[in-house]
Amino acid sequence: VGGGNAGPDVECIVRGLEVATLVFMQFKVVDNHFVRLPIRTVDTGYGIDRYAWLSQGVPSGFHAVYGNLLQKIFRMAGITKIDEKLLTKVAEVSGLVSLDKMANRTETRKKEAKLVGISVEDLDKFLVPIENAFAVADHTKCLSFILSEGVVPSNIQEGYLARLIFRRVYRLLRMLNIHDKLYDIVDMQVEMWSKDYPHLKEMRSEILEMIKVEEEKFEDTIKRGEGMVKRISSELKTQGKIFIPTETLTELYDSHGLPPEIVMQTAEKENLKVQVPDDFYALIAQRHMGVSKLVEEEATSEKHLETAVAGLPPTEPLFYQDQYMKQFEATVRKVIGNEFVVLDRTCFFPEGGGQPADSGHVEFNGGRAEVVDVQKVGKVIVHKLRGSVPKEGDLIKGTIDWNKRYSLMKNHTATHVVGGAARRVLGQHVWQFGTQKGIETSRLDISHYRRLTLEELQMIETLANEVIIQNIKVETAWMPRNEAESQYGFRLYQGGVVPGKEIRVVKTGDWDVEACAGTHLKSTLEIGFLKIVHSERVQDGVERLVYSIGIPALKAVQRNEQLLMKLSETMNTPIEKLGTTADKLVKELKEGNAERRRLIKELASRESSSLETKLGELTEINGITIITRDFKDSTNVERMVQTANETIRKNEATVTLFYGSDGKNARIMVMAGEAALKKGVNAGEIVQEASRTLGGGGGGKPNFAQGGGTNVDRLSAAIKTAKKALMQQLGR
Incomplete structure (x- = not known):
């Protein structure tokens, strides 16, 4: 048991x-x-893999599942002479090693080595490359499948899992010294499994493109991270520590994407040790799978209404019977708190699915009240009124704000059209991450692995408008869930999986089909003109498209025209030549800035050479030269930075303490060379302390920091504070 x-x-x-x-x-x-x-x-x-393993009589399940593909990975990695007898023996004794939840890899490997009869070191030397090749085979298969399902690597939920898998397999390939073979291995996985899963081959180019983008990001992360680890190592060594703490490893991976193995490589060069927990990646993944999406549907919920409507029968939704219905009659079922009303049936659409609630008014017994909000609580629709409230049992006549409703219907149908266009332009990995329909503008958040280009935005916009003018019929139908999924697939759930045995399916010809509870047009032609007015990266892996339709779209175009006209007048250039003129101006500006930087650098070099000859500006403590200089004008920051850079470049055992004031604001800037950092200098702490004296703030990194404040008359006191802090850091 x-x-x-x-x-x-x-x-x-x-x-x-x-x-x-x-x-x-x-x-x-x-x-x-x-x-x-x-x-x-x-x-x-x-497990069919177990039967395959048994029937083939091979040393591992990986041999049985991946066969020739695994052999190719072995050859790529130079693993050509495998002692099959030893591998079989290890496989046999592995089953004899009892593992519990607290077991670690080192102890397990010791037990295996003892049973096999060789040293742990020899067993590791033999097994680690083979184990890494096994993991590469398994991880690249997993990566191929997860990317083929449209999961875009990011920092949240399933996107984070995809990124975690990619970075782990890339790390393994680097250890095998074959990270340049990643595309080849993934391509072989696609070829191998697409016989049974043809969708893989259809998504091949998108899979490889996403991997390429992730590789570029990861390589950039590694380059930036090495410098970060060096700085952390320097700080830890000044504190007398020899280990990089696990919490630091977690922070480096979680906030900067730097794997502990890369940290270990750099830290060892700095004579620091790193101990990576066996379950490091499992812990990281677990933390992130609990993180909720940053892009969510905006919706409100009147929690206190749940109790009030308990036991009431469902409200009949007339807006599904006729989405163009403007008026209706109904009976009041319940009045809640002299503010909320439940009707037996309603044409007012409740907020949901990114579509705002309808508004309008109700009339009853000579009275009238404005409908300011509509919410759905279970299957009961609750209306929030402003003004007099009818009594239970009253007959009311409801009128919706048709201009608002019709605008929202057009925007909602437009969302489906834009989503279909985005998938055709960008690829089938595109999924809806969130929407919000409005009257002036609406937005659609989609998954994508890089920033959208202007060309891509224009292609999406053009396709969407082509669909609009094609006058495609928009149909809605309630279908059994299983039937809908069988007919249309899980692409139905662009806005997330909807509950219920029956789901409402909105089909826009052959262009788009989604499970959707919103109100829609009869035809795409009713949308009119559509204009994408803006796009932005709302988070890693998610692009936001902001668009307008009809008159608001026309106004957006007119605003752009007015801006072009103004630029044309200002630059005294015809609109069609604005691009050429702008390029010329930018070129001249760059040339002017380059000359300015050259002159500043030349001046800084001269000033850095003359600093030591100026009385009272040079001090030496514990082998570190401290140079202090009043630059008078605090606004010439570039000159101060260049002078400090030149000074440090000539002598790394130097700290520069520069300051200045323009009469309104005072500035302090500290820069420290590598030798000064090793002696314990931290520019950020010095500036932070000195800036408080000036009534302001500041900070930065150990090697460079700046700050200031408005108490210019306290500048001398601030410099004294900075010098005192610096001397304390140098042990004086």
């Missing part, structure tokens, strides 16, 4: 390999006692 929900089990073992397990689950464990379950089940564990 095992732990958890368990019971007696039957294990089918052939030659030491468990090919099947049947657990007759009839108990649960409560306070270390077995309690019988009210419902008993049989948990069956079969």
Whole structure:
């Protein structure tokens, strides 16, 4: 009997390999006692890979599953002479090693080495490259499938899992010194599995493109991270530490994407040790799978209404019977708090799916009230009124604000059209991440692995407008969930999986089909003109498209025309020549800035050479030269930075303390060379402390920081504070 929900089990073992397990689950464990379950089940564990392994008689399941592909990875990595007898022996003894949840890799490897009869070092030397090749085969398969399903690597939820898998396999390939073979291996995975999963081949180019983008990001992360690790190592060594803490490893990976193995390589060069927990990546993944999306549907919920409407029958939604209905009659079922009203039926659409609630008014017994909000609580629709409120049982006449409703219908249908255009332009990996329909503008958030170009935006916009003028019929129908999924696939759930045995399907010809509860037009032609007015990156892996339709879209175009006209007048250039003129101006500006920088650098070089000859500006403490200089004008920041750079470049055992004031603001700038950093100098702490004296703030990194404040009369005191802090850091 095992732990958890368990019971007696039957294990089918052939030659030491468990090919099947049947657990007759009839108990649960409560306070270390077995309690019988009210419902008993049989948990069956079969694996076709296990049977393949057994039938082929190979050393591992990886050999059985990946076959020739694994052999190609071995050859790429130079693993050509494998001791098959030793590998088989290791496979045999692995089953004899008892693992518990607290076991670590080192202890497990010691047990295996003892059973095999060789040293741990020799076993590691033999097994690690093979294990890495196994992991590469498994991870690249997983990566191929997860990317083919449209998951874009990012920092949240399933996107984070995709990024985690990519970075792990890339790290393994670097360890095998074959990271340049990533595309080849993934391509072979696609070719191998697409016979059974043709969707893989259809998504091949998108899979490889996403991998290329992730590789560029990761390589950039590694380059930036090496400098970061060096700075952290320097700080830890000044504190007398020899280990990089696990929390620092977590922070470096979580905030900067730097794997602990890369940290280890750099840290060892700095004579620091790194101990990576065996379950490091599992812990990281677990943390991020609990992070909620940053892009969510804006919706409000009147929690207190749930109790009030409990027991009421469902409200009949007239807006589904006729989406063009403007007026209706209904009976008041319940009045809540002299503010909320429940009707037996309604034409007012409740907020949901990114579509704002309808508004309008109701009339009753000579009275009238404005409908300012509509919410759905379960299957009951609640109307929020402003003004007099009808009584329960009253007959009311409701009128919706048709201009608002019609605008929202047009924008909602436009969202489906734009989504279909985005998938055709960018690829089938595009999924809807969130929407919000408005009257002037609407937005659609989509998954994509890089920033959208102007050309891509224009292609999406053009395609959308072509669909609009084609006058494509928009149809809605309630369908059994299984039937809808079978006919249209899971692409239905662009806005997320909707509950219920029946779902409402909105089909725009052959262009788009989605499960959607919103109100829609009869035809795309009613949308009119569509203009994408803006796009932005709202988070890693998510692009936001902001668009307008009809008159608001026309106004957006007219605003752009007015801007072009103004630029044309200002630059005294015809609109069609604005691009050429702008290029010429930018070129002249760059040339002017380059000359300015050259002159500043030349001046800074002269000033840095003359600093040591100026009395009272030079001090030496503990082998570090401190140069202090009043630049008078605090606004010439570039000159101060260049002078400090030139000074440090000539002597790394230097700290520059520069300052200045323009009468309104005072500035302090500290820069430290590498030798000064090793002695414990931290420019950020010095500037932070000195800036407080000036009534302001500041900070930065150990090697460079700046700050200031408005208390210019306290500048001398601030410099004294900075010098005192610096001397303390240097141990004086």
